[in-house]
Amino acid sequence: xxxxxxxxxxxxxxxxxxxxxxxxxxxxxxxxxxxxxxxxxxxxxxxxxxxxxxxxxxxxxxxxxxxxxxxxxxxxxxxxxxxxxxxxxxxxxxxxxxxxxxxxxxxxxxxxxxxxxxxxxxxxxxxxxxxxxxxxxxxxxxxxxxxxxxxxxxxxxxxxxxxxxxxxxxxxxxxxxxxxxxxxxxxxxxxxxxxxxxxxxxxxxxxxxxxxxxxxxxxxxxxxxxxxxxxxxxxxxxxxxxxxxxxxxxxxxxxxxxxxxxxxxxxxxxxxxxxxxxxxxxxxxxx
Amino acid sequence: xxxxxxxxxxxxxxxxxxxxxxxxxxxxxxxxxxxxxxxxxxxxxxxxxxxxxxxxxxxxxxxxxxxxxxxxxxxxxxxxxxxxxxxxxxxxxxxxxxxxxxxxxxxxxxxxxxxxxxxxxxxxxxxxxxxxxxxxxxxxxxxxxxxxxxxxxxxxxxxxxxxxxxxxxxxxxxxxxxxxxxxxxxxxxxxxxxxxxxxxxxxxxxxxxxxxxxxxxxxxxxxxxxxxxxxxxxxxxxxxxxxxxxxxxxxxxxxxxxxxxxxxxxxxxxxxxxxxxxxxxxxxxxx
DNA sequence: CCTCTTATCTAAATTCTTTTCATAATCTGC
DNA sequence: GCAGATTATGAAAAGAATTTAGATAAGAGG
Numbered sequence: 001x002x003x004x005x006x007x008x009x010x011x012x013x014x015x016x017x018x019x020x021x022x023x024x025x026x027x028x029x030x031x032x033x034x035x036x037x038x039x040x041x042x043x044x045x046x047x048x049x050x051x052x053x054x055x056x057x058x059x060x061x062x063x064x065x066x067x068x069x070x071x072x073x074x075x076x077x078x079x080x081x082x083x084x085x086x087x088x089x090x091x092x093x094x095x096x097x098x099x100x101x102x103x104x105x106x107x108x109x110x111x112x113x114x115x116x117x118x119x120x121x122x123x124x125x126x127x128x129x130x131x132x133x134x135x136x137x138x139x140x141x142x143x144x145x146x147x148x149x150x151x152x153x154x155x156x157x158x159x160x161x162x163x164x165x166x167x168x169x170x171x172x173x174x175x176x177x178x179x180x181x182x183x184x185x186x187x188x189x190x191x192x193x194x195x196x197x198x199x200x201x202x203x204x205x206x207x208x209x210x211x212x213x214x215x216x217x218x219x220x221x222x223x224x225x226x227x228x229x230x231x232x233x234x235x236x237x238x239x240x241x242x243x244x245x246x247x248x249x250x251x252x253x254x255x256x257x258x259x260x261x262x263x264x265x266x267x268x269x270x271x272x273x274x275x276x277x278x279x280x281x282x283x284x285x286x287x
Numbered sequence: 288x289x290x291x292x293x294x295x296x297x298x299x300x301x302x303x304x305x306x307x308x309x310x311x312x313x314x315x316x317x318x319x320x321x322x323x324x325x326x327x328x329x330x331x332x333x334x335x336x337x338x339x340x341x342x343x344x345x346x347x348x349x350x351x352x353x354x355x356x357x358x359x360x361x362x363x364x365x366x367x368x369x370x371x372x373x374x375x376x377x378x379x380x381x382x383x384x385x386x387x388x389x390x391x392x393x394x395x396x397x398x399x400x401x402x403x404x405x406x407x408x409x410x411x412x413x414x415x416x417x418x419x420x421x422x423x424x425x426x427x428x429x430x431x432x433x434x435x436x437x438x439x440x441x442x443x444x445x446x447x448x449x450x451x452x453x454x455x456x457x458x459x460x461x462x463x464x465x466x467x468x469x470x471x472x473x474x475x476x477x478x479x480x481x482x483x484x485x486x487x488x489x490x491x492x493x494x495x496x497x498x499x500x501x502x503x504x505x506x507x508x509x510x511x512x513x514x515x516x517x518x519x520x521x522x523x524x525x526x527x528x529x530x531x532x533x534x535x536x537x538x539x540x541x542x543x544x545x546x547x548x549x550x551x552x553x554x555x556x557x558x559x560x561x562x563x564x565x566x567x568x569x570x571x572x573x574x
Numbered sequence: 575c576c577t578c579t580t581a582t583c584t585a586a587a588t589t590c591t592t593t594t595c596a597t598a599a600t601c602t603g604c
Numbered sequence: 605g606c607a608g609a610t611t612a613t614g615a616a617a618a619g620a621a622t623t624t625a626g627a628t629a630a631g632a633g634g
Contacts, residue, residue, distance in 0.1 A: 015581060033355055037622060047583050052623060063622065064354075064590095068320055071358035088543040090401030090408075090536075097535045098396040101528070102389050109385040114377030121377075136574035137435040141428060148424040185574050241388065241528060248384045249377075256375040287423035287472050302612060324591060334614045339592060350591065351621095576634090583628075590621070599612070604605100 100238040108242035121253035128176035130157040142182040149251035154265035170194040175202035186213020387525040395529035408540035415463035417444040429469040436538035441552035457481040462489035473500020
């Protein structure tokens, strides 16, 4: 766990002096990260040794170590603590969006459960047919992306973003099939119904969604992503970045399940692209 | 510019001693970031003052400042310098993918030109109709995403991922229309032809692509993204994250061009979603 | 009200960092 | 190829910063 999370966690167990130090850290990050132990102590109205002890308490070797940890988290964590700007200047907008995206990835990674993903990857690689479901802009992108990443591995996969089709596919699913569906909100009831139908047909269902949600509860396996959303309605949801990363990880783990087959298929795709373009084989695997 | 970029930039202007220091920094980041000036000097076989001077040369106040800068970049920069693991353990795969994605965002942000994006945003907001073009998995996702972000702002936009349709649309474009096309490789010659056709018809063209590429050259405005690609064929391109961020930024800047209209449209969409679901208006704007 | 524990400080010791100055190496223009 | 200038580097000293050690104060529990 990173240092800021630790500070926020233990905040109520801190002594008076420690609380004062923590407050400065959380409020004036910029100062804290550049301050010497004397300066920090002065500002918190405590003695330097108290600061040293504070660092030790947070599992840091010494003040220097503590500062390194702080600086490391700062890059991704700073904006998360201090709500982002509402500036409409292009440079600020860009910074805000990039930082939020990085934050989303960071928080996702923190909560990520490798074993669960591995189980899903094994399921996918053994599936007779994979159907990727999702609706409404964000999740439909994830469904498409699942298809885009998995077909490259030589798997049989089809994305479907249409409710009616989803229901028909779910009803027609076979026991060896897997239905993987995404819902950022977890409240896509049509997807819940499709999952239920698919399970009745004996197929395996995988949800990419919020934990404690109807969608997650309806599936055999749930890979959950719970991120706070910003409240600026103009800002597109940075959660997409986390979902996209999850798709990448799943695709990658699935590839390793049957490496030989994946390699062959990828080579065929690459060959086709290179032949079709201009012979530069450093090109991307698909535009 | 960040410290690692600065080091890599000036590397050939370094003296012998400085080169030795730089080498340690670039190769053993973990050591460097935790080392005291004495330890670092010892390992580089130079004297501590030389390290201090090295830091100053890189526009740092002192060694402490230098270390902070180093630690800040480390979080995103470390893996970029030291090629990622080839481990297939789920946790390592996840870390590698997340770090690469964060790196992509970081590098993109570094090279990002806010003014150019602003010009494009103005163009988009004034367009009669916007067509988003892209093909081949990655770029088609970007085209879809452009549509998904821009329609919410009350703009007229249509994504098209089909070459033949693209050509017909380009031919039929009007002077007040904008065609925005994505190509990660920059070598999508069909897109180049569509741009040419559209320009002949008097429409404005915008490329999201590599600089120095055929696609970028063919458009009126080019927003370029140049990122190194990893060489693990199983790893999906992390460049997607950068393109996605660019779309977000563009959509956001465009929204601010005509804030009133965008707000109204977004509210309508939200109202529809809330009415359709369960009244929790903290839900995401679209699943 | 006393004792024990915990929190905190002062002062000293230690370690780290920078400055200063001397020397060595390298370059420049003749 | 050499004198003078410039630059690079290190040793030692000075100056900070950090930690340790021991002392004191504050609070909890009997």
